[in-house]
Amino acid sequence: MLDVTKHRNIGDQTAPTGQKGVHLARTLFDKYGGFSVVSKIVLDLYDRLLDDDEVGPFFDDVEMARIVDHQTKFVSSLMGGPASYTDDQIEKMHARLTITNAHFDTLKGILCRTLLDHGVSEEDAETVVAGFEARRKLVVE
Amino acid sequence: MSIAAINEQLLRAIGVGVALLDLETLRLRFCNDTFKEWFGDIEVGQHLTDLFAGFDTEALKAALAGEGRHTTETTFRLRRRTMTVALAFNRALESDEAIAVLVCQNISRIKELESMIDSYSMMVERNTREIKREKEQVEKLLLNMMPRSVYEEYKTFGIVTPRLYDPVAVLCLDFIGFAEMVTAHDPGVIVSELNDIYTAFDRIGEQFGCARIRAVGDFYIAMAGMPDPAEDFAQSAANAAVRFIRYLKQRNETHPIKWTCRIGIAAGPVVGSVVGVQKYIYDVFGAAVIHASRLRYFANPMCIVANRMMTEQLDDGFVALSQGKIELTDAEPEEVFRIEADVHAAEGT
Numbered sequence: 001m002l003d004v005t006k007h008r009n010i011g012d013q014t015a016p017t018g019q020k021g022v023h024l025a026r027t028l029f030d031k032y033g034g035f036s037v038v039s040k041i042v043l044d045l046y047d048r049l050l051d052d053d054e055v056g057p058f059f060d061d062v063e064m065a066r067i068v069d070h071q072t073k074f075v076s077s078l079m080g081g082p083a084s085y086t087d088d089q090i091e092k093m094h095a096r097l098t099i100t101n102a103h104f105d106t107l108k109g110i111l112c113r114t115l116l117d118h119g120v121s122e123e124d125a126e127t128v129v130a131g132f133e134a135r136r137k138l139v140v141e
Numbered sequence: 142m143s144i145a146a147i148n149e150q151l152l153r154a155i156g157v158g159v160a161l162l163d164l165e166t167l168r169l170r171f172c173n174d175t176f177k178e179w180f181g182d183i184e185v186g187q188h189l190t191d192l193f194a195g196f197d198t199e200a201l202k203a204a205l206a207g208e209g210r211h212t213t214e215t216t217f218r219l220r221r222r223t224m225t226v227a228l229a230f231n232r233a234l235e236s237d238e239a240i241a242v243l244v245c246q247n248i249s250r251i252k253e254l255e256s257m258i259d260s261y262s263m264m265v266e267r268n269t270r271e272i273k274r275e276k277e278q279v280e281k282l283l284l285n286m287m288p289r290s291v292y293e294e295y296k297t298f299g300i301v302t303p304r305l306y307d308p309v310a311v312l313c314l315d316f317i318g319f320a321e322m323v324t325a326h327d328p329g330v331i332v333s334e335l336n337d338i339y340t341a342f343d344r345i346g347e348q349f350g351c352a353r354i355r356a357v358g359d360f361y362i363a364m365a366g367m368p369d370p371a372e373d374f375a376q377s378a379a380n381a382a383v384r385f386i387r388y389l390k391q392r393n394e395t396h397p398i399k400w401t402c403r404i405g406i407a408a409g410p411v412v413g414s415v416v417g418v419q420k421y422i423y424d425v426f427g428a429a430v431i432h433a434s435r436l437r438y439f440a441n442p443m444c445i446v447a448n449r450m451m452t453e454q455l456d457d458g459f460v461a462l463s464q465g466k467i468e469l470t471d472a473e474p475e476e477v478f479r480i481e482a483d484v485h486a487a488e489g490t
Binding site: 035039042043046050056057059060063064065068069071072073076081082083 | 220221222223249250252253254256257259260261264265267268
């Protein structure tokens with residue numbers, strides 16, 4: 001019988017497999033300070049939308065918790081945070097509302113101004129608004 | 142301006158809603174501008190229940206008669222906004238009249254923040270669950286590619302130290318006429334057959350401590366004695382090999398497609414490591430792997446051929462029949478052996 005010798009490590013060689021520290025693209029959500037900053041944008045947007053007489057009436061009969069929930073997810077997903085709506089979900093959510101291009105434009109303007117007022121750079125605000133614009137056909141009748 | 146006038150101005154302008162109530166009648170005696178702004182056009186003399194429908198006046202009276210204060214909340218819509226106002230009633234005595242001071246704080250923002258935190262935490266929790274699920278899938282995938290101990294090392298340190306495993310037994314198996322079989326049958330059928338067979342091999346290997354390292358097409362390679370050293374590594378590999386063949390023979394009796402394998406087993410040293418940077422894969426290489434791979438070419442259909450080192454490790458449960466000398470490497474030719482389970486010893490296994 002041969003002795004079963006203990007398996008041993010070979011020198012200090014290491015296989016070049018270090019995959020740690022792989023950098024994923026940094027989202028705007030992270031860039032602008034995560035939830036602590038985004039939460040302020042969300043509440044400000046909530047105020048501005050409700051105060052606006054053009055788009056405000058859409059929220060007349062919606063309870064506060066639901067509006068806030070949607071706004072949180074809306075801003076988070078546009079900025080690459082932890083929420084993402086599928087096109088299908090967006091379409092279904094707005095199916096019963098009569099949203100015109102003018103409504104959409106108003107909301108787009110409010111969104112852009114809110115972002116800029118919270119220190120989001122013009123370039124990044126444009127990126128977010130472009131993401132919003134891309135969904136126009138899903139909600140406008 | 143008198144002190145009383147200044148006080149009244151202050152009360153009117155302050156961002157907190159303030160009102161005075163006659164405790165006997167529960168009618169309004171005074172309210173400031175903020176109060177009016179929130180609760181609409183109200184007149185002095187209006188009853189509390191006109192302002193807040195469904196207000197529990199009995200509870201208020203009882204609390205004010207007792208400890209002298211009462212707190213509650215009310216929610217209403219102001220334009221399209223949901224307002225939540227905290228109401229605090231405090232009993233006060235004005236000469237001999239019983240009155241209550243009502244102070245209202247707008248806590249709508251707190252409620253909105255609470256809703257937002259609820260919404261956000263639910264999103265985060267869902268994401269966490271998804272990440273956990275993905276992590277488990279990745280772990281499962283990696284455990285298919287490398288032994289658990291190697292995976293644990295990789296997970297902890299991000300690298301895998303190449304190790305020499307000595308001695309181990311390497312089992313190499315392939316199927317005779319595989320190329321023709323692939324051409325003759327539907328790809329789906331071949332894959333399904335291989336799945337079936339390899340799953341059975343994996344199960345047998347697990348039972349005997351001879352785990353699959355990899356399968357590439359019809360080439361199946363398994364190791365005994367690693368990553369943890371095992372004294373009976375040769376027995377493990379031989380036991381698995383014998384049962385692979387036995388399984389195939391039994392399977393061929395009932396399946397339309399007949400599989401014929403050949404097996405080479407070599408004992409010796411191997412190196413185990415993760416190789417590659419982007420497409421990394423756990424690999425084993427060394428003399429034992431090369432020898433086992435070459436030995437299978439000298440195996441007749443459904444037979445096992447092993448090198449001397451392997452054969453010497455086997456116990457009485459197996460018989461080794463010399464097959465002559467062959468050149469396993471460029472060195473001197475060496476004797477190789479056909480291995481079979483000893484019929485008597487195999488009984489009852």
